[in-house]
Amino acid sequence: MTAAIAEKGAQVPAPADGETPPPARRKARQRKLDDGPPRWQIYVPLGIYLLFTLIPFYWMLLFALRPSGSTSLVPWPMTGEHFEKVWNERSFGTYFLNSTQVGIASMVMTMAVALAGGYALARFRFRLKNAFMLALLCSQFIPGALMLVPLFETFRNLQLINSMWSVIIAETVFQLPLSMILISGFIKNVPESLEEAAWVDGCSRLRAFMAIVLPMLRPGLIAVGSFAFVHSWNHFLFALMFLSSQEKQTIPVGLNTLIGSDSVDLGALAAGGVVAAVPVVIIFAFIQKWLITGFSAGAVKG
């Protein structure tokens, strides 16, 4: 009955956590072994932090679900009027499709390009390698917002202004460096001898990569891919600048329009927020476990 999002966040990863033994008896034995801190030292700060995390989400759901003018702290009686309004009148249905398109296209492009480049960085020595690594790292320090005007001119020269491709390319380009660094770290962690064994058996380099390296990269790729999707789903400035017609806009721009309108319709704003949040929160709930293993697979250490 409470937060639909919170429930989704809660239900999905629960089975994933099943690998660490949850039964109570086992737990009691473990506690004796590693002598953790007293339970209250975990639950009290955790509870306070949970309130800080969840009250804002709840507040948004409350406004999205209760009728306009209501001051109740419980979304009852529940209404779908704000969602209907935002989805149809405020074109969030269109925005949703656009954002999905941009997210998936830039995720696929980022992964393909970063896998190829990451493999080269992990497995070869070549003359431009260090220069290329340096360029990747330096690019992390370029303020994306400051590139808006020159990028705008570039896309105008390519006649891509007001085309989805401008946003897709821009998102891909700014996702690439970090994705490539992460992926090359993951590939380095796969022993090269495994690939060599496959070559000896007559596999081509590509086949050896597909059959042996790629499956082992799964947790890392899930993390990087979801990064790329969530990032471009969330990104605001490129779409704001490069897409001029309203029917091509993405969700963050739609939200910004709602925020900026003279008399803010809080119910519609909250419903728009829920529409923006649901996909990324669901994705997050699924990948949350891989995210942590993906990072501990050596990404942080390079």
Add this chain to the structure above:
Amino acid sequence: MALTAVPKKRALPGRPGKPGEPGKSGKGGKPGLTGKRGLPYVLIAPAGLLMLGFIAYPMLSVLYYSLQHYNVTKPWRNGFAGLDNFREIFFEDPLFWQTLAFSAKWVVAEVGLQLLFGLALALIVNQTFVGRGIARALVFSPWAVSGVLTTTIWILLYNPSTGLSRYLADAGIGEYGTSVLSDTGTVFWAAVLAELWRGVPFFAILILADLQSISKDLYEAASVDGASRFRQFWHITLPHLKDAIILSTLLRAVWEFNNVDLLYTLTGGGPAGVTTTLPLYVANTGIDGHDFGYASALTTVAFVILLFCSILYLRLSKFGGDDK
């Protein structure tokens, strides 16, 4: 010359030539790998071309325009400017210093607080307790939330007539009608709190990942020796986390410096410009003010400041150093 001759003599019997590049005979020298010398270039070509076209070229055009007067609304003044723009930035533009100072304050407050809470949170959810999986998923969830969505949510919370403060005032806590976002005294912390809400999970996730790679044996040995939990944290956990903390704080500092979404939508840089960061000032100058020459010079200055951070970042993290 004499120095180089010595190792050469020693290297001669084993492998002749190229004494200076022992690494080359490593991966590159293996049979099967050298077969296609051009392959690595083919593989990085797509990434390289994309970055040349859409990062390097725009960046160069920024450099070019930073030396020009280029303002669409004042075409009669356009032309080569030399270092005029830079002189104006450093000596005649109080807004540059004001926004730079605010950026620094914003980055320090955000990164410091996010690290503090992220570390605490990671230590808590790294313990074994009932409901850990659910707790992790919930506390990490704001990670996936965008700047604009954060603004959406916190505008609802901060709204003076329907937000949280009104209900608190109903219960006798605080006053009615306080709008934290339009008061220059409270707007900074209001924005910091909103950004903190979605920023802490980033640190918590990275630190948790690193915490899991610490061997349990270390703690067992320490507790057998009678070390308190705090000393275990200080002497085992913290040194182990050092690299991850350096890396994530620097990445985050740059990210928080550059990030425009939240402040642009939440405060618009206001009230009275007190929450305008340097990138926000540049965006206003270049996009709304159409003074692209001056905005380019500001961009260049901002980039140099960040490059300084990037050198620090490379030094501290020794990133890529394992190749040598």
